[in-house]
Amino acid sequence: MSARVTLATAGRVLRQLRRDRRTLALVLLVPPFLLTLLKYVFYGQDETFDRVGPPLVGIFPFVTMFLVSSIAMLRERTGGTLERLMSLPLAKLDLLVGYGLAFAVVAAVQGSVAALVGFGLLGLDTAGPIWLVVVLAVANAVLGMALGLFLSAFARTEFQAVQFMPAFVLPQFLLAGLLVPRDQMARVLELVSDVLPMTYAYDALARATADDLGRRLALDVLVIAGFTVLALVLGATTLRRRTP
């Protein structure tokens, strides 16, 4: 691995995103829009909004970066740039970590904007530190990106890659414990949710917003990091120097 190549890759990915103004606007504005929507869906039920809102600030980046990164990597594959990169002195991790850094930067901005709007304008209330919600948002974004990069290897077209969102992310969202506490779900689903990455992403956010900053939160963060590393390693195995 080389810091030069990794940073150059991160810079290149950010430059590509910057050129796509509309995507950038959507990435930054959709979370605040959804939070606003949520506030008035739970009109007069501030307690519910306060329970659901803060974790969502940290979950949005997971979903966005999963989608954006899987499409971006698919384009590298179909556009021939991946084959070129694989024939150059570039380590697979240079590429993956470069993507990770770029999307972490975007997620930091996205999470901050969502937090600013949620906690500032919409009157979201949380017992825990808001900065921790933003930090977890960045960690979740990198996790979502790593999963997206890995799964994109199994999509041949952008249509397929987009369908991976409802196929892989939505079930995790349903089982994460946000909609229904996990111990109230069917036992089988609770067990399934034990091995799903977003379960730990949500749990960390729920504990952070409840100011429950103990060992369980630290464990959640470790599991998130573990899943991220695992997805990156699996992602690296899908990058082939030689193809049929």
Added chain:
Amino acid sequence: MLENPRRTMSTDGLAVSIQDLRVRRGGHLVLPGFSLEIRRGIVTGLLGPNGSGKTTLIRAIVGVQIVESGEVTVLGSPAGSRELRRRVGYVTQAPSVYGDLTVRENLHYFARVLDAPDDRIDETIRTVALGGHTDQVVGTLSGGERSRVSLATALLGRPQLLVLDEPTVGLDPVLRRDLWATFHELAAGGTTLLVSSHVMDEAERCDDLILLRAGRIVATGSPAELRDRTNADDLEDAFLLLAEAS
């Protein structure tokens, strides 16, 4: 045009040496046992119709092709080995650059990957005559301009072997002539070039030729040799005669 005399080859003088290469793509045996040698410091043309196996052969030389059996040695090392990633430049048939970045941004990125100095960026832009489009987004360029960006990217690291898959398709004649002049300048400077084409009039511009048909070598030699051997006036006829005889 240079006319390189054929000489007895030592492996030192070889840029590429291939022995009994077999490649299967999509269940189809594209290269059924293939042996070949390419000399250093000249422009070798890989000529043949679409589907003759040119791209597969090129991919095997660059080391991105999974091969069934055989040996491909490039600049003294097995094809695709790590130390070759800096020494071999590869330009695919479809331009493989980022359409959403400008010409300069593309070259800047690949220069970082190759650890090439920044002044190489402007040099290569001049070489491929894209000076007027430096800050244009590649996606808005014409097809010919895009393939020149792709070519510039491969030139950045001053590779010892430059492998170009149909680099002049769709280019206007003036530009095509200029690019061929560039290829010969590079060769004069010691670079080995392997250029594929399905257009016979480009064959005349090569120092050495490999004529390929249905995954087999029909003939190799300089344009003059091939004409002499067949008593043909032009290479198109020579190719036909050689193809029928084989």
